[in-house]
Amino acid sequence: xxxxxxxxxxxxxxxxxxxxxxxxxxxxxxxxxxxxxxxxxxxxxxxxxxxxxxxxxxxxxxxxxxxxxxxxxxxxxxxxxxxxxxxxxxxxxxxxxxxxxxxxxxxxxxxxxxxxxxxxxxxxxxxxxxxxxxxxxxxxxxxxxxxxxxxxxxxxxxxxxxxxxxxxxxxxxxxxxxxxxxxxxxxxxxxxxxxxxxxxxxxxxxxxxxxxxxxxxxxxxxxxxxxxxxxxxxxxxxxxxxxxxxxxxxxxxxxxxxxxxxxxxxxxxxxxxxxxxxxxxxxxxxxxxxxxxxxxxxxxxxxxxxxxxxxxxxxxxxxxxxxxxxxxxxxxxxxxxxxxxxxxxxxxxxxxxxxxxxxxxxxxxxxxxxxxxxxxxxxxxxxxxxxxxxxxxxxxxxxxxxxxxxxxxxxxxxxxxxxxxxxxxxxxxxxxxxxxxxxxxxxxxxxxxxxxxxxxxxxxxxxxxxxxxxxxxxxxxxxxxxxxxxxxxxxxxxxxxxxxxxxxxxxxxxx
Ligand SMILES: Cc1ncc(COP(=O)(O)O)c(C=O)c1O
Numbered sequence: 427x428x429x430x431x432x433x434x435x436x437x438x439x440x441x442x443x444x445x446x447x448x449x450x451x452x453x454x455x456x457x458x459x460x461x462x463x464x465x466x467x468x469x470x471x472x473x474x475x476x477x478x479x480x481x482x483x484x485x486x487x488x489x490x491x492x493x494x495x496x497x498x499x500x501x502x503x504x505x506x507x508x509x510x511x512x513x514x515x516x517x518x519x520x521x522x523x524x525x526x527x528x529x530x531x532x533x534x535x536x537x538x539x540x541x542x543x544x545x546x547x548x549x550x551x552x553x554x555x556x557x558x559x560x561x562x563x564x565x566x567x568x569x570x571x572x573x574x575x576x577x578x579x580x581x582x583x584x585x586x587x588x589x590x591x592x593x594x595x596x597x598x599x600x601x602x603x604x605x606x607x608x609x610x611x612x613x614x615x616x617x618x619x620x621x622x623x624x625x626x627x628x629x630x631x632x633x634x635x636x637x638x639x640x641x642x643x644x645x646x647x648x649x650x651x652x653x654x655x656x657x658x659x660x661x662x663x664x665x666x667x668x669x670x671x672x673x674x675x676x677x678x679x680x681x682x683x684x685x686x687x688x689x690x691x692x693x694x695x696x697x698x699x700x701x702x703x704x705x706x707x708x709x710x711x712x713x714x715x716x717x718x719x720x721x722x723x724x725x726x727x728x729x730x731x732x733x734x735x736x737x738x739x740x741x742x743x744x745x746x747x748x749x750x751x752x753x754x755x756x757x758x759x760x761x762x763x764x765x766x767x768x769x770x771x772x773x774x775x776x777x778x779x780x781x782x783x784x785x786x787x788x789x790x791x792x793x794x795x796x797x798x799x800x801x802x803x804x805x806x807x808x809x810x811x812x813x814x815x816x817x818x819x820x821x822x823x824x825x826x827x828x829x830x831x832x833x834x835x836x837x838x839x840x841x842x843x844x845x846x847x848x849x850x851x852x853x854x855x856x857x858x859x860x861x862x863x864x865x866x867x868x869x870x871x872x873x874x875x876x877x878x879x880x881x882x883x884x885x886x887x888x889x890x891x892x893x894x895x896x897x898x899x900x901x902x903x904x905x906x907x908x909x910x911x912x913x914x915x916x917x918x919x920x921x922x923x924x925x926x927x928x929x930x931x932x933x934x935x936x937x
Pocket of ligand 1: 540598645726
């Protein structure tokens with residue numbers, strides 16, 4: 427008998443026992459029964475209380491559990507038990523094993539990545555999203571949700587002054603948005619210049635000469651996308667720059683060089699807020715330059731896109747409206763729970779390049795009925811109603827206060843950069859235009875660069891393993907640096923100065 431055969435060979439039980447089983451199943455789902463609803467409400471309040479207690483009690487961003495101790499605890503669990511367990515037992519287990527060992531994104535010393543504390547309204551949205559479980563691929567799975575997402579996309583395009591033909595779609599984040607930008611760039615270029623439909627026929631022979639230009643510090647997903655798109659990592663050409671922001675002259679030189687070599691520059695990716703340094707390219711001028719060569723311009727504004735709502739820093743995005751496509755991540759500087767991203771295109775007909783029809787999902791007749799099946803402009807099929815999070819949160823906070831939050835974090839970063847620059851025990855790598863701080867500890871005495879690198883690397887690891895602080899790490903001009911990403915608008919200058927003092931104490935021990 428194989429593993430899937432019925433264990434006693436009998437046919438399904440009689441109607442009475444089927445009915446009893448059905449009754450028992452009901453307690454595992456939300457339904458109209460008063461007792462189920464009471465259980466659901468008390469479950470939600472127990473979970474909320476557990477989260478609140480953890481956030482109140484958590485003294486440092488991580489409790490310092492070693493990976494070995496976590497592995498040991500996980501290995502004792504029966505992950506797929508034949509008989510279910512009581513929810514209170516599971517909540518207890520979840521608190522002890524998971525919640526207590528989570529990284530706290532609310533703690534002011536959680537500073538390594540573009541990893542934000544989510545806004546309160548978005549936490550409410552998450553509950554609604556999962557309880558109602560709308561799926562954004564088709565109208566018949568998400569009628570009002572599809573229209574809210576579409577309205578938000580259209581409004582965003584207006585805010586970015588992207589023009590009347592623009593459109594957008596929600597994505598799982600910057601990786602997917604950057605991929606979509608380069609996918610459309612590749613397919614549009616091939617169609618326009620070689621009358622070749624890549625979606626239908628695969629890559630044309632010329633594709634081996636396609637090149638994508640970007641800055642040295644562009645996100646790795648540019649290369650990753652090139653690989654997935656069949657162009658290969660070698661198709662990505664990093665523009666030589668002297669600092670952290672490429673210039674039009676450098677872009678032009680790189681393009682000319684490629685043309686001379688018989689290669690085909692199809693796209694340029696500018697970054698508005700590089701991951702490690704927060705640097706922002708001179709977007710408008712760079713876009714004009716790439717457009718003169720007929721290239722697709724994609725702007726990766728996963729980090730910096732939120733500046734559109736900043737009073738003091740919006741100008742840093744000047745020219746973003748010239749792009750052919752843009753990546754915006756709500757789960758970074760828009761304080762949304764993961765996942766939540768947006769991909770915008772200047773010309774909505776670009777989505778036609780990837781449109782597919784499935785009889786079961788988005789039959790052609792639906793459009794005539796006004797039924798919006800959003801699957802046609804996404805590379806995902808089943809998709810969460812993540813748009814509800816910014817929809818609720820931006821209405822709750824208001825764009826003015828939201829902009830003030832960003833301005834506060836950038837002012838804080840400027841303030842701390844001044845502090846670091848004035849201290850001979852630190853070296854500031856670069857004045858970022860956003861809320862990142864890249865610096866390193868400089869020990870006294872005559873130590874080699876390698877020794878200084880080692881101390882800074884160890885600082886990061888020691889802080890992480892003790893759980894005292896989660897700080898970032900990067901390299902510039904062959905040197906190791908530490909990075910604070912000051913996304914959290916609840917963080918104060920005192921919080922950061924206290925950490926810098928701790929860094930010094932620890933460094934002295936390491937030296
Ligand atoms: C500039 C930039 N682009 C793209 C990404 C990838 O975004 P995600 O992690 O949301 O997929 C990141 C991630 O940090 C990023 O900083």
